[in-house]
Amino acid sequence: MAMRCVTALIGGYAAASAAATLLARVLPGDRAEATAWGMIVSFLLYAIIGLWSFHEPRLGRVLLCLWGGALAGVAALWLLGTRP
Known part of the structure; x- marks a missing residue:
């Protein structure tokens, strides 16, 4: 159970962070707006990943x-x- 908690917290943060950064990088338009959408x-x-990680057997x-x-x-x- 401890491994699942660590994976949900740290691994979920890493996956959500990588996805948000990737989304901000590939979205067209202004950098600030793309970054804001990535953060949102x-x-x-992160919430979905956390819930799924405890649901998956x-x-x-x-x-x-x-x-x-x-x-x-x-x-x-x-x-x-880098973004041009």
Whole structure:
């Protein structure tokens, strides 16, 4: 249960943060507006991730989805580079 709590808190934050940053990077328009939308979506996504991580019966699937999603988001951001 402790591993599930740590994964939900830290892994969920990492996945939501990577998704929010990626969303702010790919949204068209002004940087400030794209960042604001990314932040708004990140709060909802973090709540959904936290609830799902305690609902899912398999801890391995939770670990894979959260940490894998966070790493995939960071890799996509690294490949995209800085915003022109």
